[in-house]
Amino acid sequence: MSRNWTEQDIPDQRGRVAIVTGANTGLGFATAKALAGRGASVVLAVRNVDKGKQAAAQMAGDVTVQELDLTSLASVRAAAADLRAAHPRIDLLINNAGVMYTPKGTTRDGFETQFGTNHLGHFALTGLLLDRLLPVAGSRVVTVSSVGHRIRAAIHFDDLQWEHSYSRVGAYGQAKLANLMFTYELQRRLAEHGTTIAVAAHPGVSDTELARNTPAFLRLPLTWLGPVLTQKPARGALPTLRAATDPAVQGGQYYGPDGIGEVRGNPRLVASSPASHDASVQRRLWAVSEELTGVSFPFDAGIRAERAGS
Known part of the structure; x- marks a missing residue:
């Protein structure tokens, strides 16, 4: 494997089923297109089906579209039911979508x-689909942080929904910290249940529509220094693709760009903040997430028996 991992390093994905949320544009589009190009059967899980179909038309291979609105638990449950019916096995679940x-x-x-x-939304989707991944050797859940x-990141259990005050930067930091803590706690639980692993990735600073709500004090520097500070979606997707496909990846790892400040560069193993590794907060966040979504994960004897008999 070359030092500077590229899309060309993605192994053959034929026979694998990959679900990518938010795959009609930006990083999700680049991720899905690369996987489809390597032979995976890819599902674009998107809020706008028409835009999803337009995106699918630009990809080669077996690409389908599934409606999924992560702002609605009813939509998450409906999408999970459709995906379960269509796919007895899932190899990759890539939790990419976000605001x-x-x-x-x-x-x-x-919320x-x-x-x-x-x-x-991704916590619920993962829980509802996980039993389709658990029996599959080498399956992965990749969550994009x-x-x-x-940045101003903490899990505010006393005000998770920011009802008493609101910081758009702080709320984003909390959500992205939660993505990492979910990954680490999920991996700890998966370790007892076969070969499925949970991995996290981040794209650095990529030039996508996601930044349209950036506050003015951050938007101006990005406008002036964009070519220096940002990278195109195809490059920003590489850490996610490596986390999803590199045979050397291990559960609980985190991938991002190798440049200064991890804003751009080649995908490599990176470190997350000390706060993200607080196991007691991870467990508390998991319990609260189960309560808020009403979704429990299938870590039970039934799943183990199903895998043993398959």
């Missing part, structure tokens, strides 16, 4: 928009 720096608002279920979309998990 960033949105004005104060809530999802359809009353703060960034926490509800980026973390709770951000360098923003370090």
Whole structure:
């Protein structure tokens, strides 16, 4: 494997089923297109089906579209039911979709928009699909975090939904920190249940529509220094693709760009903040997420028996 890992290093994906959320544009589009190009059967799980079909038309291979609105638990459950019916096995679940720096608002279920979309929606989707991954050797759950998990980031259990005050930067930091803590706690639980692993990745600073709500004090530097500080989606997707396909990847790892500040560069193993490794907070966040979403994960004897008999 070359030192500077590229799309050409993706192993043959024929026979594998990959679900990519938010795959009609930006990083998700680049991720899905690369996987389809290597032979995977790819599902674009997107909020806007028409845009999803337009994206699928630009990809070669077996690409289908599934409606999924992560701001609605009803939509998450409906999408999971459709995906379960269509796919007895799933090799890759890539939790890519997200929102960033949105004005104060809530999802359809009353959760703060960034926490509800980026973390709770993916938490629920993963829990509802996990039994399709557990029997599959080498299956992976890859969740996309951000360098923003370090910026004003904490899990505010006393005000998870930012009802008393609101910081769009702080709320994004909480959501992206939650993505990492979910990955680490999921991996700890998966370690007892076969070969499925949980991995995280981040794209650095990529030139995508996600940044449209960036506050002015951050937007101006990005406008001036964009060519220096950002990279194109195809490059930003490489850490996710490596986390999803590199045979050397291990559960609980985190991949991002290798440049200064991890804003751009070649995908490599990186470190997350000390706060992200607090196991007691990870466990508490997991319990709260189960309560808020009503989704429990299938870590039980039934799943083990199913795998043993397959």
